[in-house]
Amino acid sequence: MTVHISTKPNRSHIVHGRTSLILPTLGRTGKDDKHPKGAQFLSVEDSMSVVHSTQGRLTPVSEHLLAEPVIVARMAEATFGQDHPVDWKGMADDYDVIRDHIARVLPGFEDFNARVRTRNGFVLPNPPCDTRSFATDIGRGRFTVSPLEYLTPPPGHLVLQTLRSHDQYNATFYGLDDRYRGISGGRRMILIHPEDLAESGFQDRELVNVVSTFQGVDRRADKFRLVAYPTAKGCAAAYFPEANGLVHKENVARVSNTPGFKAMFVRFELHKGGAAVAEVSASGEAAGELEPTPAG
Structure with missing residues (x-):
């Protein structure tokens, strides 16, 4: 029940x-x-x-x-x-x-x-702010050091993270604009580094189906727009909750059990009609003239 x-x-x-x-x-x-x-x-x-x-x-x-x-x-x-x-x-x-x-x-x-x-x-x-006191055995804060780990996706894949737009509070969005990144008029998109875009064989603003893989199991989310954007090379980004379906339930952090919203391995397949005119535009630009810029 x-x-x-x-x-x-x-x-x-x-x-x-x-x-x-x-x-x-x-x-x-x-x-x-x-x-x-x-x-x-x-x-x-x-x-x-x-x-x-x-x-x-x-x-x-x-x-x-x-x-x-x-x-x-x-x-x-x-x-x-x-x-x-x-x-x-x-x-x-x-x-x-x-x-x-x-x-x-x-x-x-x-x-x-x-x-x-x-x-x-x-x-x-x-307590740490009010009285500089900590609920530890020594009464002081403890710092730990963890080794830096790098995600290594399979060949032909990128590391995808999900994020929020400007007009969004948690999983609720109130508009289709993202002034943080100079994007307006759409949310089903993948922000991808221009070099990764060129290496993938796709073009800016093409429609693709996104496939995430984890432990040999694929999950799919269809009809996303590729957008050339200065992300870190090898990494891409998409808005949630639109991309939530790409997260495998077993893909979680080792200790916190947090879902791997920042650690998905994805590849792209051309969506039928993927070369259609874009549904997103940079602020102040006409549709089809998208040139996203970094926040700030």
């Missing part, structure tokens, strides 16, 4: 178990005001370790939508019963109850409800 709590349909809904449930939920922009104690708010932590409140102001698309805390609390109450020691209903009715629990068990969240209501929220503790 797979259970999704989702604000909108997405591709993960079609990769599921034999039994699958999709539970629609309020997005962060929707009002969450159907509670015995009135409107509720959530808290978020930003990239600077600052915790602050967030509260939707838009009318939800349906009166039946429930917030995530309510969904989880109701499932827990239905599973464990109303006599369970944890007051699940109390958490669903008043999110302050949840924050009080957090304040009692997580260091740095003391007096959570009062501090999160201040204008700028509060900063979580960072």
Whole structure:
């Protein structure tokens, strides 16, 4: 069984178990005001370790939508019963109850409800920064040295990494432009060094199918545009999530188990109609006049 709590349909809904449930939920922009104690708010932590409140102001698309805390609390109450020691209903009715629990068990969240209501929220503790203290056996930071390793792709292959465009936050992109690299109007492309492009036998802006190989197994992603770009020779780049399908599930880092998004061995095959006019252009240039330039 797979259970999704989702604000909108997405591709993960079609990769599921034999039994699958999709539970629609309020997005962060929707009002969450159907509670015995009135409107509720959530808290978020930003990239600077600052915790602050967030509260939707838009009318939800349906009166039946429930917030995530309510969904989880109701499932827990239905599973464990109303006599369970944890007051699940109390958490669903008043999110302050949840924050009080957090304040009692997580260091740095003391007096959570009062501090999160201040204008700028509060900063979580960072011992190395705050007090120059480290949770090691010697009370100081430890540095390690690892030998430099080079990826050696098979003949006729390049090392492919995935990256984000300017108009992108994590896996969500908001436009087809990438001002970091002077590219606009498209995302299904491979940035490739001009010398690698010439050696591959393809031309700038040709359409290709990309094939990644790992331990003798190939994976494919079709209809990508080759774009001559000053990457490191022997290396190429593509945007994610468009290129995610090229990553083999066994291709992971030895210790962290992180997928090999920066370490794929790829080759190219001409896509039918690959010599068509490009769908991308440099900022300020007409389509078909693409001349990407490095950021900065």
